[in-house]
Amino acid sequence: MNKIKERLTGYTGEDFVKGIMIYAVAAFLICFMVLPLGTLFSKAFQDREGNFAGFSQFAEYFQSETMVYSVGNTFFVAIMSTLVSVTLAFFFAYSLSRKNVPFKSFFRYIGMIPIFAPTMLLGIALIYLFGNKGIFTGMGFSIPLYGKTGIIIAESIYCFPVATTLLMVAFSSADNRLYEAAETMGTSAVRKMFTITIPNIKYGLISAVFVSFTYSFTDFGAPSVVGGNYNVLATDVYKQVVGQQNFNMGAVVGIVLLFPAVLSFAVDRITSRKQNSSISSKAVPYVIRPHRASDIAATIFCIVITSAMLLFFFVAFFASVIRLWPYDLTFTLSNYDLTKAASGEGFQAFKNSVLISVISAFLGTVVSFVGAYMIETNRKFQKIRKATYFLSVAPLAIPGTVVGLSFIMFFNAGEFSIPFLDGYVITNPFHGIYGTIWIIVLANMIHFYSVPFTTATTALKRLDREFETVSESLAVPFYKTLRKITIPLCLPAIWEMFIYFFVNSLVTVSAVVFLYSPTVKIAAVAIVNMEGAGQTAPAVAMCMLLLFINLLVRLGYEAVNRLLLKKRKRCLS
Numbered sequence: 272m273n274k275i276k277e278r279l280t281g282y283t284g285e286d287f288v289k290g291i292m293i294y295a296v297a298a299f300l301i302c303f304m305v306l307p308l309g310t311l312f313s314k315a316f317q318d319r320e321g322n323f324a325g326f327s328q329f330a331e332y333f334q335s336e337t338m339v340y341s342v343g344n345t346f347f348v349a350i351m352s353t354l355v356s357v358t359l360a361f362f363f364a365y366s367l368s369r370k371n372v373p374f375k376s377f378f379r380y381i382g383m384i385p386i387f388a389p390t391m392l393l394g395i396a397l398i399y400l401f402g403n404k405g406i407f408t409g410m411g412f413s414i415p416l417y418g419k420t421g422i423i424i425a426e427s428i429y430c431f432p433v434a435t436t437l438l439m440v441a442f443s444s445a446d447n448r449l450y451e452a453a454e455t456m457g458t459s460a461v462r463k464m465f466t467i468t469i470p471n472i473k474y475g476l477i478s479a480v481f482v483s484f485t486y487s488f489t490d491f492g493a494p495s496v497v498g499g500n501y502n503v504l505a506t507d508v509y510k511q512v513v514g515q516q517n518f519n520m521g522a523v524v525g526i527v528l529l530f531p532a533v534l535s536f537a538v539d540r541i542t543s544r545k546q547n548s549s550i551s552s553k554a555v556p557y558v559i560r561p562h563r564a565s566d567i568a569a570t571i572f573c574i575v576i577t578s579a580m581l582l583f584f585f586v587a588f589f590a591s592v593i594r595l596w597p598y599d600l601t602f603t604l605s606n607y608d609l610t611k612a613a614s615g616e617g618f619q620a621f622k623n624s625v626l627i628s629v630i631s632a633f634l635g636t637v638v639s640f641v642g643a644y645m646i647e648t649n650r651k652f653q654k655i656r657k658a659t660y661f662l663s664v665a666p667l668a669i670p671g672t673v674v675g676l677s678f679i680m681f682f683n684a685g686e687f688s689i690p691f692l693d694g695y696v697i698t699n700p701f702h703g704i705y706g707t708i709w710i711i712v713l714a715n716m717i718h719f720y721s722v723p724f725t726t727a728t729t730a731l732k733r734l735d736r737e738f739e740t741v742s743e744s745l746a747v748p749f750y751k752t753l754r755k756i757t758i759p760l761c762l763p764a765i766w767e768m769f770i771y772f773f774v775n776s777l778v779t780v781s782a783v784v785f786l787y788s789p790t791v792k793i794a795a796v797a798i799v800n801m802e803g804a805g806q807t808a809p810a811v812a813m814c815m816l817l818l819f820i821n822l823l824v825r826l827g828y829e830a831v832n833r834l835l836l837k838k839r840k841r842c843l844s
Contacts, residue, residue, distance in 0.1 A: 292645050293649065296641060297658060303717055307674075307681035308673075310680045310687075311680055312526065314518055314680050315329070315525075315526050332520060344501060348487060349484050349488040351423045352484075353484045357480055359431060360434035361476070363435055365468075370569035371566045372566065384822075385429055387821035388778060388814060389778040389780060389795055390490055390780065391492045392818065393424075393493055394495075395496060409597070416497060418497075421493075421497030422493055422498055425493035426487040429486065430486050433486060434479040438475055442475075444471070481534070481538045484531065484535060485531055490505060494506050495509070496799075505672055512676065513784075535668070536668030587814065588815055590808060591606050591808060592607075606809050612806070613797040616792050616797070620796070623708065624795065625777070627715070632770075632772035632773035632776060642724060643663075643727035646728070647732065663720065667721040670781065671782035674717055674782040675785035678710060678713070685699055707788075723768035726767055726771070727764060727768060729764070770825060770828050773824060774821045774824065777794075777817055780796065783795055784796055
């Protein structure tokens with residue numbers, strides 16, 4: 272008791288409130304991330320009857336020739352997609368950052384469009400371009416679309432915006448003094464590229480490589496559309512769990528999917544710290560010098576990349592407003608009649624997806640911001656703050672497929688057996704969430720938690736500590752400081768967090784494909800099912816609607832943000 276009293280000495284009422292709040296955030300992450308992952312791991316070491324089976328499930332998996340081929344196929348596709356996407360992203364980001372390219376904002380926005388669309392749309396667009404009745408196929412230019420080629424192309428487009436974003440950040444940290452010194456010594460452009468530019472962005476480049484690899488390694492949408500008989504791990508786990516109801520083998524595949532993601536997470540953490548520490552306070556921002564030949568080449572490259580992007584989405588849009596490709600090209604909007612799509616449940620699925628995305632964005636933003644605030648502003652409860660921070664960034668290492676698998680195994684269980692206590696079970700208090708929209712909301716919150724949390728943490732670190740110090744000295748309650756000062760100053764970051772949750776929740780499929788139920792239809796799963804049933808035009812129409820909503824939300828946010836910025840400038844002047 273004396274030790275407890277000593278520990279409690281010096282804590283104010285506000286400290287206890289902050290402590291409760293940070294413990295609540297930690298409890299949320301433990302309940303809906305750690306425990307489901309624990310269930311996934313336990314399933315992998317059990318047989319179908321629930322008995323401990325050791326590594327026999329893993330041995331069975333890797334002894335299967337088909338399964339081994341799936342692992343090899345997944346690695347091949349991920350490596351090739353990474354090479355293509357990162358290479359294109361490197362030159363695209365270099366052109367926009369280091370060359371006099373006109374309409375940079377336009378090129379940048381067009382290059383980001385794949386972020387706002389379901390990955391299935393990329394696969395469907397490829398079918399209209401290179402399928403048996405595709406545009407380019409009819410012109411005599413055909414490729415073996417269904418299989419590794421189609422998956423690689425779709426995944427390369429999918430990973431391109433992410434790699435571009437990471438590399439743009441890396442290019443922004445250049446020190447112009449190095450380039451001035453190189454020019455003084457008469458160093459050629461090629462040598463400057465390999466001795467200055469690439470070493471300067473190496474950590475951002477490494478992050479782009481590992482993130483792109485993870486995205487393509489774990490994606491389900493594109494392989495499900497253009498994969499054909501070319502099996503990858505993401506489709507294998509879907510067949511094991513949904514097709515064969517073999518949850519134990521599904522857990523094994525889920526763990527296999529988890530290893531590359533964890534490695535990518537570790538590398539990203541290391542490289543991020545090294546990249547930040549490599550930026551000197553004396554660095555001079557890079558100055559773009561005119562060079563006609565390279566500027567023209569960079570502009571042409573940007574035009575080619577953005578034209579290819581626009582071609583994909585234009586073809587998809589065109590296919591959504593015609594009656595029957597390629598036999599009846601008359602204009603129609605019947606494909607957008609969601610009341611007839613997905614066996615008459617298309618509109619309900621679309622409405623559910625929008626509702627789930629709004630709820631996920633709101634709750635996810637609140638929880639992640641509160642967690643970041645309590646970690647950054649609370650100087651006490653050191654251990655739980657560190658633990659909560661680790662739990663908050665850990666979802667970066669968990670692919671969506673693994674989130675969905677762990678959730679279905681955790682929430683579907685009515686009770687759990689306690690290890691080493693034979694016959695002793697406890698009731699699962701969260702079992703009632705299974706089959707409702709709330710399991711999908713929670714999956715979205717966990718899956719996309721880390722990036723908004725990091726955004727909030729960065730925004731809070733930029734605030735002057737004087738605000739909190741003065742408030743404490745004047746005995747102003749922390750919630751008043753939070754409401755009147757912290758939130759208004761962090762409002763742009765908060766809106767960015769909300770948009771991130773919303774956009775990703777609306778188009779994700781890897782996690783939710785395991786979690787939907789007959790009573791809770793969602794658009795992403797409806798698209799997969801419609802495309803599989805041959806209803807390609809309604810499927811692409813629903814994809815385009817999701818894309819339009821995300822674009823409108825993003826553009827609306829950008830417009831409001833610009834207006835607020837102009838208003839602030841007028842007030843300051």
